[in-house]
Amino acid sequence: xTFTPGQVITRRYVRGDWCTWVQPMRVLADxxxxxxxxxxxxxxxxxxxxxxxxxxxxxxxDRMREPRLTVLTWTGYDIxxxxxxxxxxxxxxxxxxxxxxxxxxxxxxxxxxxxxGVDTNDQLLxxxxxxxxxxxxxxxxxxxxxxxxxxxxxxxxxxAVRAEADRVVTLIEAAAFPFDGTHTDFRPERDxxxxxxxxxxxxxxxxxxxxxxxxxxxxx
Numbered sequence: 657x658t659f660t661p662g663q664v665i666t667r668r669y670v671r672g673d674w675c676t677w678v679q680p681m682r683v684l685a686d687x688x689x690x691x692x693x694x695x696x697x698x699x700x701x702x703x704x705x706x707x708x709x710x711x712x713x714x715x716x717x718d719r720m721r722e723p724r725l726t727v728l729t730w731t732g733y734d735i736x737x738x739x740x741x742x743x744x745x746x747x748x749x750x751x752x753x754x755x756x757x758x759x760x761x762x763x764x765x766x767x768x769x770x771x772x773g774v775d776t777n778d779q780l781l782x783x784x785x786x787x788x789x790x791x792x793x794x795x796x797x798x799x800x801x802x803x804x805x806x807x808x809x810x811x812x813x814x815x816a817v818r819a820e821a822d823r824v825v826t827l828i829e830a831a832a833f834p835f836d837g838t839h840t841d842f843r844p845e846r847d848x849x850x851x852x853x854x855x856x857x858x859x860x861x862x863x864x865x866x867x868x869x870x871x872x873x874x875x876x
Contacts, residue, residue, distance in 0.1 A: 665773035680851035690740035698850040756840040759785040
């Protein structure tokens with residue numbers, strides 16, 4: 657299944673039986689380099705928030721009280737997201753007022769396609785990269801704290817995530833694709849609107865996500 661440029665799909669994070677994040681994205685390309693997506697500031701996104709206002713940064717999902725997907729507005733930056741085929745990460749380009757503001761690397765499982773979009777599992781560790789390619793870890797403490805939790809990371813998975821992160825750092829330091837200046841001059845079409853989430857994109861918490869196996873990603 658190949659997505660068409662201009663098509664709007666949803667990019668989801670799924671953990672166990674929970675859908676924890678949903679983001680509408682405009683497809684720019686779907687080719688050998690990967691799935692390239694656009695999400696401007698002012699668009700919808702949804703994340704798991706519990707009855708006390710906690711997100712997964714504060715509590716593991718199994719400790720949340722009445723968690724539910726909550727629709728919020730994306731602010732601050734427009735983003736391009738590249739999901740390379742088979743890769744255990746995505747690369748984000750941040751733009752503010754049309755100017756490139758840096759990269760962000762999200763460590764995640766290789767994505768699986770479905771009719772309306774793609775699913776992946778956030779692996780918690782991130783890398784923040786300036787336009788000058790200075791980089792630093794993000795959420796390292798959270799990553800380490802979740803190792804051993806059955807819904808998050810076992811030790812072998814954590815080792816694999818670290819290895820993937822090290823491979824990406826090598827690309828950053830070498831100014832190799834996608835950190836070679838590609839897409840840093842990107843400009844969206846003037847008539848592209850902010851993106852809205854359809855009501856049926858919000859999977860109820862605890863309802864098994866279609867196309868997802870609790871043991872990992874699976875094609876359905």
